[in-house]
Amino acid sequence: MDLPLESIHKLAFKAAEVANCAGEQGKFWEMHDRLFANQKTLDQSKAHAEAVGLDVPKFEACLSAGKQAQEIRRDMAEAQKAGVTGTPLFFLAYTDPGSSKVKTVARLSGAQPFAAFKAQIDRLLAEEPKPEEKAAEKPKEKAKENPK
Secondary structure, three states: OOOOOOOOOOOHHHHHHHHHHHHOOOOHHHHHHHHHHOHHHOOOHHHHHHHOOOOHHHHHHHHHHOOOHHHHHHHHHHHHHOOOOOOOEEEEEEEOOOOOOEEEEEEEEOOOOHHHHHHHHHHHHHHOOOHHHHHHHOOOOOOOOOOO
């Protein structure tokens, strides 16, 4: 999922497009790592494409067509809908045993130490009823009598 933070980095959206166009050729992470290592030259996408071994004309066609922009904007809208305003953000969730639905129960925003994750997970585990307790909460059905 892409969430370029354009408000704090004017080239973030273009960098996301560059990385995703590289991804079309199986080189997303190579481009991602190169862009992070060369943040002062993000506007030199052709040079970066050559450096990671892309088919440059194909890469440039992807960029000029804005092929990835729509998907990136969709990702940004989904993030906004979920209340995500920055990265990193971690959702702690569980799957409802009776269905395939996932329920988010906590969020950790920003770079956090292991202890913060452990504390949240321990708190959530202590709050979550055990399966046998859940079964005990359900009212038992009365046996139906067979009137004959």
